[in-house]
Amino acid sequence: MEPLHNKHFSTAKLFVLTGLLLLSVGMIFGLGAAAQYILPNFLKQQLSFEKMRPLHVSAVVFWIIVAAMGSVFTYLQQYNGKKLRFPLLAKVQFMIFLITIIFILISYCFGEFGGREYWEFHPFLAMPIAVGWILFLINFIVSLGTLKKQPVYVWMWLTGIVFFLFTFLESYLWLLPYFRNNIINDMTVQWKSYGSMVGTWNMLIYGSSIFLMEKISGNKEAGRSPMAFVLYFTGFTNLLFNWGHHIYTLPTHQYIQYVSYAISMTELFIFGRIIYTWRTTISTAQRHFHIMSFRMLAAADFWVFLNLVQAIVMSIPAINVYTHGTHFTVAHTMGTTIGINTFLLLSFAFDMLHDSDVQMKPSAFVLIRFGFWITNISLLVFWLSLIFAGIAKAHWQMSAERTAFNTMMEQLRPYFDTVLNAGIVMIVGFLLMLYPLVKNLFKAYLRTED
Numbered sequence: 289m290e291p292l293h294n295k296h297f298s299t300a301k302l303f304v305l306t307g308l309l310l311l312s313v314g315m316i317f318g319l320g321a322a323a324q325y326i327l328p329n330f331l332k333q334q335l336s337f338e339k340m341r342p343l344h345v346s347a348v349v350f351w352i353i354v355a356a357m358g359s360v361f362t363y364l365q366q367y368n369g370k371k372l373r374f375p376l377l378a379k380v381q382f383m384i385f386l387i388t389i390i391f392i393l394i395s396y397c398f399g400e401f402g403g404r405e406y407w408e409f410h411p412f413l414a415m416p417i418a419v420g421w422i423l424f425l426i427n428f429i430v431s432l433g434t435l436k437k438q439p440v441y442v443w444m445w446l447t448g449i450v451f452f453l454f455t456f457l458e459s460y461l462w463l464l465p466y467f468r469n470n471i472i473n474d475m476t477v478q479w480k481s482y483g484s485m486v487g488t489w490n491m492l493i494y495g496s497s498i499f500l501m502e503k504i505s506g507n508k509e510a511g512r513s514p515m516a517f518v519l520y521f522t523g524f525t526n527l528l529f530n531w532g533h534h535i536y537t538l539p540t541h542q543y544i545q546y547v548s549y550a551i552s553m554t555e556l557f558i559f560g561r562i563i564y565t566w567r568t569t570i571s572t573a574q575r576h577f578h579i580m581s582f583r584m585l586a587a588a589d590f591w592v593f594l595n596l597v598q599a600i601v602m603s604i605p606a607i608n609v610y611t612h613g614t615h616f617t618v619a620h621t622m623g624t625t626i627g628i629n630t631f632l633l634l635s636f637a638f639d640m641l642h643d644s645d646v647q648m649k650p651s652a653f654v655l656i657r658f659g660f661w662i663t664n665i666s667l668l669v670f671w672l673s674l675i676f677a678g679i680a681k682a683h684w685q686m687s688a689e690r691t692a693f694n695t696m697m698e699q700l701r702p703y704f705d706t707v708l709n710a711g712i713v714m715i716v717g718f719l720l721m722l723y724p725l726v727k728n729l730f731k732a733y734l735r736t737e738d
């Protein structure tokens with residue numbers, strides 16, 4: 289283990305700090321996009337919805353990816369008790385990501401696209417990302433040393449890193465005419481790669497949370513128990529095959545849909561396990577609730593529960609036909625990326641702060657606690673409004689009465705108003721948590737410069 293009071297402001301922490309800045313900027317773009325639901329002319333000349341949405345989505349997706357890389361680097365070193373084998377390579381990796389992300393966001397502002405949904409930047413900019421990821425893989429494997437008798441979180445990190453590279457490259461297969469020229473194959477591969485990619489970053493994040501839970505509880509067995517490995521293989525199978533629910537609406541082979549439906553249902557197993565351990569989690573959470581990172585883990589646990597219910601409902605083909613392409617799906621995407629990924633990553637960020645030698649003032653904790661509650665409550669309202677908007681739109685899509693699109697959007701207005709207002713409160717809540725955190729990270733950094 290690294291010493292707890294670690295003065296050094298490492299590259300790993302730089303990754304996390306950059307992630308936190310991307311999260312803040314990304315949420316502001318999200319707010320802009322939500323405002324454009326209601327006021328279509330808002331900033332239309334400068335940043336129309338076509339630009340605002342990718343700015344938001346890319347910034348928050350990079351928040352997840354960049355912060356996950358920083359967390360894996362930090363926890364790998366803590367687990368190993370050794371520094372990274374190639375610290376300079378980690379710095380190069382960081383600079384590659386930083387410069388590429390800045391380029392991507394600027395290119396959106398100028399209306400330069402050329403990519404596909406979620407990766408809407410020019411495909412040329414995918415190259416440095418792939419190179420940066422290869423550096424990550426090399427540094428991880430060499431710093432790890434051996435694969436013998438490793439706990440489950442090490443396997444999760446390795447699987448996540450290897451498969452992210454694979455799915456990321458797969459998501460660019462459309463550049464080859466063989467895939468591009470057949471729309472069904474093209475869309476199948478495209479959506480499959482996105483579904484699996486989410487599974488890969490979940491591996492990085494879930495692995496880090498198992499490590500953190502071990503660290504907080506001091507129980508070294510959790511990451512080596514047979515149940516931990518059963519959960520790992522279930523997650524891995526889902527990573528490989530669960531994407532089928534993304535393609536229910538495509539006229540592709542039926543066996544793909546049946547297999548993936550069955551696989552999606554294995555998530556019920558994880559679901560059952562979560563309920564089973566819920567009681568323990570609650571009691572532990574109560575005992576440790578003063579530790580900020582534990583609080584974030586407890587929040588993520590709550591959101592895992594809600595999102596799994598929604599995901600399982602959406603995996604039923606007869607329901608998926610209705611919800612596909614509506615705000616029901618957006619609720620699922622944002623519910624998981626905010627409720628689960630963001631809270632877990634924040635729990636790591638708070639833990640890394642605890643590893644710095646700068647203590648926060650009690651007033652900062654009051655702000656964080658307040659921010660925590662208003663974020664969760666507003667997220668619940670935000671998520672429910674998107675679900676209701678999705679159900680209303682699904683009803684419109686399937687209705688025999690041909691109501692005009694504009695009339696339908698006007699009917700959805702109360703839901704969008706709620707999304708916007710809850711979104712504003714949620715951003716304030718996040719910023720109340722992030723401000724003391726970022727301030728402390730900078731304080732820790734400035735001290736190393738003494």
Ligand code: HEM
Nearest residue numbers: 315318319321322345348617618621622625626630711712
């Ligand atoms: C941690 C913070 C956030 C994360 C991780 C996040 C993530 C995402 C993701 C992944 C999408 C793509 C959804 C899809 O295509 O299904 C999305 C879309 C969107 N988000 Fe967020 N979001 C966050 C915060 C916000 C906030 C605070 C607002 C508004 C106040 C917002 C408004 C939107 C809007 C309007 C869209 C576009 C939905 C559409 O295409 O109609 N987001 N967000």
